[in-house]
Amino acid sequence: MNTLSEIKALPLSAPMMGKIETVFPVLVWDEVEAVLIDTGYPGQLSLLKEAAEQAGVPLSRVKHILITHQDLDHIGGLPDLLASHHPDRTVYAQELEVPYIQGEKKLLKLSPEAVEEAVRSLPESVPDEWKEAFRRTLNNPPKAPVHVHLRGGEHLPLCSGLIIIPTPGHTPGHISIYHKATGTLVAGDALTVHNGLLQLPDQRLCSDPAEALKSLLKLTQFPVNTIICYHGGLCTSQAESQLRELAASVR
Secondary structure (H helix, E strand, O other): OOOOOEEEEOOEEEEEOOEEEEEOOEEEEOOOOEEEEOOOOOOOHHHHHHHHHHOOOOHHHEEEEEOOOOOHHHHOOHHHHHHOOOOOOEEEEEOOOHHHHOOOOOOOOOOHHHHHHHHHOOOOOOOHHHHHHHHHHHHOOOOOOOOEEEOOOOEEOOOOOEEEEEOOOOOOOOEEEEEOOOOEEEEEOOOEEEOOEEEOOOHHHOOOHHHHHHHHHHHOOOOOOEEEEOOOEEEOOOHHHHHHHHHHHOO
């Protein structure tokens, strides 16, 4: 049965380390099922619920959660989501990312040095008890089970088809997702966007910067109408042309 499938970025804005930061989890749905891609920072479940309701799809409909990679701003809301509504929600992630998401390994970017640097970067006006709570969160990040271990290349029969694209570099098992019905590429952190213009990923935040650039070539294999980046949101103006130009610039 063919069903109309839709996709929407869910902007979540909140103060982070002294400034307002917005991230963009993605909701994909049809009349049968709903899929959430990434979950925001810890403590953002209420924001996520509100954004989903504004899109017309309550989070209670979401039974499939795709995680693009292990970073805190992507997995932060996962435990709360699993604890609410459907206990049979299915979580998907690339197999290299699984032990980090499940708490068996420490998140790659939260070394003791990185944690202390993050705490020091907080404004002086932040109370000491808040700084200590922030430190505890970084040292004990959220963890949750992953039920389906992906390798990349899978065609998931959800919402008219989701293709898993392996795009390592930002983290070793980073994935992007292509929604066939709308021609939308959910890039995760493989790309960023600023004022509607695509930009290369921040090399300082990549576990393997060279691999991250090489991964861009994989994204050009798909006909793209819209690109959603976790940081920056939507690129809709000549998205495919912008993507090809960026990929060509790093060859």
